[in-house]
Amino acid sequence: MLQYNTHLLSRWLSSQGKQQVPGFGGFISSTGKVPPRKSTIDFYTPINQPITDNAVVYELLKRSEAATEEVGQPYTINTFDLGVVMKASPIVWKYEEEFSKHVNLIGKFHTAMNYMGRLTGRKCLGDGYAEILIEAGLANSGFLKNILSGKSYAKALFSLKAVTEALERLLFNVFLEEEKPDIPYEILFNLIHSCTSESLNSTLKDPTLLKLIGDYLQYQDKVRRGHLGKTGMFWLSMMDHARLVLTMDFAVKTNNFELFHHCNGAMADLFFAYNGHNYARPFSQTSTSPILVLFITSSLEL
Incomplete structure (x- = not known):
């Protein structure tokens, strides 16, 4: 993703002294399109029954x-x-005609939280990731478990971003040498x-930058x-997993459903490997289901 690598280079270049470039989420917001209007949020009348009931x-x-x-x-949606x-x-499958235009998704928050838990709490268990967090002052021993499991979502995501960026800079410095x-x-x-957005678009058209990223x-x-x-x-495989989390964040912030769907599909391998099959199933097929194809096609009209 060009935006990710451009952000990496700009952060690397401005890392001497006070950092001038915001983190990846802030970078997406500052260089993205300004929404034509604010989102409208409304709340339904509460249903005072268990959410686990099919009728609810x-x-x-x-x-x-x-x-x-x-x-x-x-x-x-x-x-x-x-x-x-x-x-x-x-319910949607049983009453197919009644709910033919329904798209049910697992939220990005739940997907990313559990994906980070599989990555940092399972795949990276014993590899030094936890020690990096403690030595860097990003976590203490009493709070470490919640970070590694992803349950403390904000802190887990912040820690993953910090460690991934540090690894990216180490790798990029070796590449330069x-x-x-x-x-x-x-x-x-x-x-x-x-x-x-104007300066980013101008930057992404520079042939020297494109060649650098390609190399x-x-x-x-x-x-x-x-x-x-x-x-x-x-460690590069760990970085690839972390990039998926950040790319999913980019997809949500830019309303890019196809990229969101791709990220979910790419996450399936790690979910299947570490007992997260229920998160992997909805997107484990590389081909898109008919209802999702219809949604992608119609999303341009929304």
Whole structure:
């Protein structure tokens, strides 16, 4: 993703002294399009019954459908946590004609939280990730478990971003030493001093920058094949997982459903590997289901 690598380069270049470039989430917001209007949030009348009851879930689906029809949107998009999705999906499948235009999704928050838990709490268990957090002052021993499991979402995401950026800089410095590429300092400094959509678009058109990013990506492929040994292969795989979390964040912030769907599919391998199959199932197929194809096609009209 060009935006991710451009953000990495601008952060790397402005890291001497006070950091001028915001973190990835802030970078997306400052360089993205300004929404034409504010989002409207409304609340339904509370249903004082357990959410685990099928009748309650059915009522939620019908209320959501009515609200969707009221604003003229062709598809009803419902975002739930895993427990409610496991209740809602069989209802939609059983009454296929009645709910033919419903799209039920596991929310980005729940997906990312559990994905980070599989990554930092399972795959990275015993590899030194926990020690990095403690030595860097990002966590203490009493709070470490919640961070590694992803349950403390904000702190887990912040820690993952910090460690990933540190690893990215180490890898990029090795790339510079070995490959000695040309770096477009001037265009990057312009982006650093003016983080706007206009400056980002201008930066992404620079051929020197595009070549630099392309060469860096090719170097990463060499590392995946063992250029820096098995330790380098492992930590780069960890970085790839972290990039998926950040890319999903980018997809949500930019309303890019196809990218969101791709991220969920790419996350399936880690979920299946570490007993998260219920999170992997909805997107484990590389081909898109018919209802999702219809939604992607119609999303341009929303």
